[in-house]
Amino acid sequence: MNSNEGYDANLFRTEHVSKLYPDGQVHAVEDVSISIRRGEYVAIMGPSGSGKSTLLNLLGALDKPTSGEVFFDGQPLSKCRNTDRLRVEKFGFVFQSFHLLPILTAVENVQVPMFEGRLTAPDRVKKARELLAMVGMSHRSNHLPQKLSVGERQRVAIARSLANDPIALLADEPTGNLDSVSAEGVFDLFAHLHHELGMTIVLITHDEEFGRRAQRTIHMQDGRVKSDVFSERRRVRTPLPPFAV
Amino acid sequence: MRFPTFVLKNVIRRRVRSSLTVIGMAVAVGAVVALVGISSGFERSFMAVYQKQKVDILVQQKGVKQRLTGVLDVKLGEQIAKIPGVKQVNSGLVDFTGLEELGSATGVLVQGWEPDSPLMKALQVLPPGRLLAESDSKGVLLGERLATSLDRKVGDKLTMLGDETYTVVGIFHSPTVYENGSMVVLLRDLQRFMGREGQVSGFAVVVEHPDKSGEIRRIIKDIEALGKNLEATPTAEFVNSTTEIQIVRAIAWVTSAVALVIGAVGMLNTMVMSVFERTREIGILRAIGWGRWRVVRMILMESILLSITGGAVGTLGAIGLTRLLAQHPAVAGLVDPAVAPTVIVQGFVIALCVGLLGAAYPAYRGAQLLPTEALRHE
DSSP, rough: OOTTTTTOOOEEEEEEEEEETTTSSEEEEEOOOOOETOOOEEEEOOTTTTTHHHHHHHHSSOOOOOOEEETTEEEEGOOOEEEHHHHHHEEEEEEETTOOOOSSSSHHHHHHGGGGGOOOOHHHHHHHHHHHHHHTOOGGSOOGGGGGGGHHHHHHHHHHHHOOSSEEEESSSSSTOOOOOOOHHHHHHHHHHHHHOEEEEEOOOOOOOOHSSSEEEEEEETTTEEEEEOOOOOOOOOOOOOOOO | OOOHHHHEEEEESSHHHHHHHHHHHHHOOOHHHHHHHHHHHHHHHHHHHHHHTOOOOEEETOHHHSGGGOOOOOOOOHHHHHHHHEEEEEEEEEEEEEHHHGGEEEEEEEEEEOTHHHHHOOEEEEETOOOTTTOOOEEEEEHHHHHHHHHHHHHHEEEEEEEEEEEEEEEOOSSSSSHHHHHEHHHHHHHHHHOOOEEEEEEEEEEOOSSSSTTHHHHHHHHTOOOOEEEEHHHHHHHHHHHHHHHHHHHHHHHHHHHHHHHHHHHHHHHHHHHHHTTHHHHHHHTTTHHHHHHHHHHHHHHHHHHHHHHHHHHHHHHHHHHHHHSSSTTTTOOOOOOHHHHHHHHHHHHHHHHHHHHHHHHHHHOOOOOOHHHOOO
């Protein structure tokens, strides 16, 4: 059997995906068909209410489409029995408001997703410290979130998103609450994760400048894809070997 | 970090609410432990009175559930004694009387016995006192605890309600708290005092070979054949069916049940509020990969932690309260200061059940939350 049999270069794929929320008659996402390759760095842009977050939630198996199908690694998510498991093993999520737990220190926050993994308690601490070092936060590992600057909080949140070695990082306006300097730092971090670790990154941003740093920019409007632009300036990485779902 | 540490931090973080829940739970469990403990202590003491004297069968008036109101002719004792296999028959009159020192609302158990009764002879009288003799009209023996409550020693006078003055002839020690809080007078004095001349409350029968198969049942049959108004019961069965015990037991459980419902509602309220408040947080945990069961485990563990803490506080409080109550003159003779370990275990099991019950719905709700809905929640 060919080792690449069943291999899909697309990590994410949507086919005529629509999402209609029960509390409204407006399609949050309407008939969207896109593909995102492994190791790709994609920015989703568009005005508020254009369906960016809904699309990201659908890609990350946080929500189910009203119609159409979302594929991850070639497999339809509608057939996936345990999307919780999929999320914990394959995806890392970063939110605009960080959503760190206020009672836990930075190093403890990073360990929260690891409860679903197989690491022992000492290994969880070790790994959390390594991840904090990677995002440049090892000196603040024992601080509570309220003692950190917003930029530092987002770095901790990014470290947390990497807790279970995800294939893809999904970020919903990760710099929305940050000043320009902190935002710059966060985007540098995403660039590092993309270039050095080959991670697939899908992020939502309102900032045109940051959007242009991605390999590809998907513009959305009224729930539909308005434009899908591949940047010629950026080097497209060779897809990583296939991962099993 | 371990998962239980995470749960513990969640509980500690809501200090006020967690403390109030623990207090609510402590009151509920404390009520159970204290009330059921007092009730079972009362039962134990009651049983011990008969066990101490190796009484096998108790005879009383048929159909009378409360032995204090039972009336039998004292002469029946002689007939019972003639039944083959009967070793000894002790007649006794028992009643409650009021004492001015303790206030008219408080009743003290008073037993009336013959001076040569083995029941009398079984009493352990402390020096310088002695047992009641035939000549000790209006003499009284006080249980150790009652003597302390009344502050009486040998030779002191005691006025019963009804203005009869008795002299303390002796103070006795009994291993049973029930007897320690009682007093003993001559049967004829109690009969006169209560206006029950020639009457007794019942007979305590000692069987020669109680372990012999069917012996007790046979003697019971023979006793009941002496008169239609007689009812003979094995001691353990008698204690269990005694109205006083049943009332105490019922009151203890009903009061405890009310306290438990309050505790359970408090726990439910805390856990529901905790889930509502943390809807968004639970959404985040679900988004970053926590499965439904992890959320359920978190909520259940928080609830169990609160209820067990409440259970521990309540049990300690109940033990303290029972000890305090046992020293109070009004109930000193009736309350056993030692709470049985089984009652403590019962309290903890109840705390655990209430904790699980109170967290069941919140855990279900938390598990049902969709990450996106929870994330949208403000």
